Amino acid sequence: MKQITIKDVAEAAGVSKATASRVLSGHPATSPEARKAVEAAAGRLGFRPNAQARSLRNTRTQTIGLLLPDVRNPFFGDLAHAVEQRARSFGYMTLFGNANENVEQQDEYIDVMLSQRVDGVIAAPQGDGGNLSQLLRSGVPVVFVDRVLDSIKVPSVSPDNSTGIHDAVKHLTARGHRRIGYIAGPQSTSTGRERLRSYKEALAATGADTDADLIFLGDFQAASGAEGARTLLDLANPPTALLAADSLMSIGAVGVCNERGIAIGTDLAFVAHDDIDAFTLINPPLTVIAHDIDAMGRLAVDMLMSVIGGGSPASHTIPGRLIVRGSTPEFEKERQS
Amino acid sequence: MKQITIKDVAEAAGVSKATASRVLSGHPATSPEARKAVEAAAGRLGFRPNAQARSLRNTRTQTIGLLLPDVRNPFFGDLAHAVEQRARSFGYMTLFGNANENVEQQDEYIDVMLSQRVDGVIAAPQGDGGNLSQLLRSGVPVVFVDRVLDSIKVPSVSPDNSTGIHDAVKHLTARGHRRIGYIAGPQSTSTGRERLRSYKEALAATGADTDADLIFLGDFQAASGAEGARTLLDLANPPTALLAADSLMSIGAVGVCNERGIAIGTDLAFVAHDDIDAFTLINPPLTVIAHDIDAMGRLAVDMLMSVIGGGSPASHTIPGRLIVRGSTPEFEKERQS
DNA sequence: CATACTCGTGGAATCGATTCCATGGAATCG
DNA sequence: CGATTCCATGGAATCGATTCCACGAGTATG
Structure with missing residues (x-):
């Protein structure tokens, strides 16, 4: 035709x-x-x-690239939705790239995005080598979201990885917990590092137990959350409360508790990350550390538009908030029952 | 630069x-x-x-469009992931369009995809007017996924909307349930229509109650699932089992049960649609009617590649399967307790 | 009435990569 | 050794939309 x-x-x-x-x-x-x-x-x-012909002449493609670790992660799913809707309101299409938590796929997508001459890129970066450095050198406007690379100065929107965790630990110690297990994210990501640091600071500040055993290093995937829960619950002196550094690992950990017949909210206190629909369905609903994902997505797009327009917007942090629900009971109560 | x-x-x-x-x-x-x-x-x-220049000369863009109602719906999130990974293996990029269950946004995205000269489109269509008919007339290869339009002959991959529901109703009646409430999908979609028809057929076949009251018409969104649950549970003679036609409405309905302190698996039997991670976390885990989403996505891409290559592949149906878990107890047991 | 201006218009150049076609040198054959 | 084929190569055309430039008609100003 x-x-x-x-x-x-x-x-x-x-x-x-x-x-x-x-x-x-x-x-x-x-x-x-x-x-x-x-x-x-x-x-x-x-x-x-024909958009090809048009953007060959102009340099604009009216397209931005969005580079995420995994769209199936509800956090990034919501983020993708927020970014896409906001970009649309500026007349931009969004080209999604799913890196699958995999540096090679990320490299491939960066390659395609550069070839497609996207007007800008919003990325939750993995590693700091490969095509990522080429992307940054190429002069294409870039904004980081969720994660940051210390070595690279790029405007970013990142979650506040401190307040929420401090509040959570304070909340748990106030309810009598002294042994708080932590399922940490990968230390190759800024989010993973900062959250672990905050956890350690909060333990020190509240005087809770600081055994190195209480920390399990996961990778932000469900399977590692499950492994973390198993490892921590199998300790000779197991924690009475668990805190997981993202939603997927929380899902894995909750699954293990169900499997073992450990009743969350009765036998064990649990604090998850991200205010995911599914966490309110669990009985009792999970106490979570939440960030306004929609705001993150919108802000990232606004900042990218500013960079495209020649500005250099300041980086932003989205506040973290502890939402207390039924999964974090008093420790005393447990003992008495 | x-x-x-x-x-x-x-x-x-x-x-x-x-x-x-x-x-x-x-x-x-x-x-x-x-x-x-x-x-x-x-x-x-x-x-x-420069991909623009290249595809101006060749007619190929090595890009396909994927038009979905909502990426935040876990079903479509998984489908998007499956399609994207499969397309990638053929050397194609995927341009996502999120119609937000909204015909106008769908029209906008069809417009952009046609302008971008995508080599093909995979769509879960809404309505049958607007730019959808232009898309079909444009000669761009199209494959429908999840939903079908009766009026239009296009290769499609759709779920089997019969077996799973028949099995579910048989399962529930075998366990003593006679009043099975149904939260239906919108009758403007083939999926919504076929599932409702199967439900009715199954009731007739098993001799369960067929009050029109037991059917609530929702719209595949969480809020309508919640409304459906409220309406059905408020009946003078309420159902002892609920069946919801998609995952989001299931989430809404489960939320209402929690709110009201109705224990699923004890006070009420519940069958959800789609085998979503979150449903296994609920205590007890939900009995679901599942389809192999990955297979649907892969098949849709394979079929699109065939159409692009000049073939005209036959439409496929992905079998539905009942996965029995803890949310569908014996009715007798309930009474005795 | 002449000059200066505005305004709508069409011709032609342009963006970057691909590809047809012609060319010249090397290799192969009779 | 001359003729033919083969092959790598460069020049030029091409894809479709935009935009610079020049032109002519119409209007305003001195």
Whole structure:
């Protein structure tokens, strides 16, 4: 099937390509008659401008790239939705790249995005080598979201990884817990590092137990959350409370508790990360450390638009908030029962 | 920052644009020296071919469009992931469009995808008017997934909406339930219609109660699942079992049960749709009607590739399977307790 | 009435990569 | 050794939309 080009429209309207183009792109120097004829012809023929040809001439593609570790992670799913909707409101399409927590796939997608000449990239970066450095050197506007690379100065939107965890530990110690197990994220990510640091600081501040045994290093995937829960619950002197550094690991850990018949909220206190729908369905619903994902996505897009416009916006932090629900009971109560 | 073009590479390598292009696209008629020089120059300069220019000349863009109702729905999130990974294995990028269960946004995305000259589209369609008909008339290869439009003959991958529901109803009646409430999907979608029909057939076949009251018409969103649960549980003669037609409505309904202190698996039997991680975390885990989402995504891509290659693959149905878990107890047991 | 201006318009150049076609040198054949 | 084939190569055309430039018609100003 032959595609309709602007030349076809011009001929049908009895004008030149130049005039047709001017009418269709809203250039002011056009006569009412020409405008009418061209618009009629374009509508009748069902003309759709070829975006390739257009963005070859202009340098703009009206497309941004979004590079995420995994869309199936509810956190990134929500983030993707927020970014996409916001970008749309600016007239930009979003090209998703799913790195699958895998540096090679990330490299591939960076490659494609650069080839597609996206106008900007929003990324939750993994590692700091490979094509990532090429992306940064290429001059394409970049904003980091969720994660940051210390070595690289790029505007970013990141969660506050301190307040929520401090509040959670304070909350747990206030309820009598002294042995708080922590399922940490990978130390190769800023989020993983900062959250672990905050956990350690909070333990020190509250005087809770600081055994190295209470820390399990996971990788932000469900399976490692499960492994972490098993390891920590199998300790000779197991924790009475668990804290997990992201939603997927929380899911894995909760699964293990169910498997073993450990009643969360009765036998064990549990604090998860991210305010995911599913966590409110669990009985009792989980106490979580939440961040406003929608705001993160919107802000990331706004900042990217600013960078594209030549600005250099300051980095932002999205506050973390502890939402107390039924999964974090008093420790005393447990003993008495 | 100036972009590197093939002309720069050619000059650096001391050959013409034509030769440089031949080397880079693997054309056989190139000398070893030219190949070496061009590859070295391209690597040194960090050359990335401009995809716009390339696909302006060829007609191929190596991009497919994926049009979904909502990425935040875990079902479509998983489907998006499956499609994207499979497309990647064929060397295609995936351009996501999130219609937000909204015909206007769908129209907008169809517009953009046609402008971007995607090589094909995989869609879970809404309505049958607007740009959807233009998309079909445009000659761009299209495959439908999850939903089908009766009026339009397009290869499709759809879930088997019969077996799972029949099995579920049989399972529930075998366990003594006679009043089975159904939270239906929108009747504007094939999936919604077929599942409701199967439910009715299954009731008739098993001799369970067929009050019209037992059916609530929802819209596949969480809020309507909640409303459905409230409506059905408030009946003078409420159902002892609930069946919901998709995962989001299931989430809404489970939320209402928790709110009201109705213990699923004890006070009420519940069957959800889709085998979502979160459903296994609920205590007891939910009995579900599951489809192999990964297979659906893969098959949709394979079929699209076939259509792009000039074939006309037959439509496929992905079997539905009842997975019995703790949420569907014996009715007798309930009474006795 | 002549000059200066505005305004709509069409022709032609442009963006970057690919590819057809012509060319010249090397290799192969009779 | 001359003729033919083969092959690497460069020049030029091409894809479709935009935009610079020049032109002619119409209007305003001195």
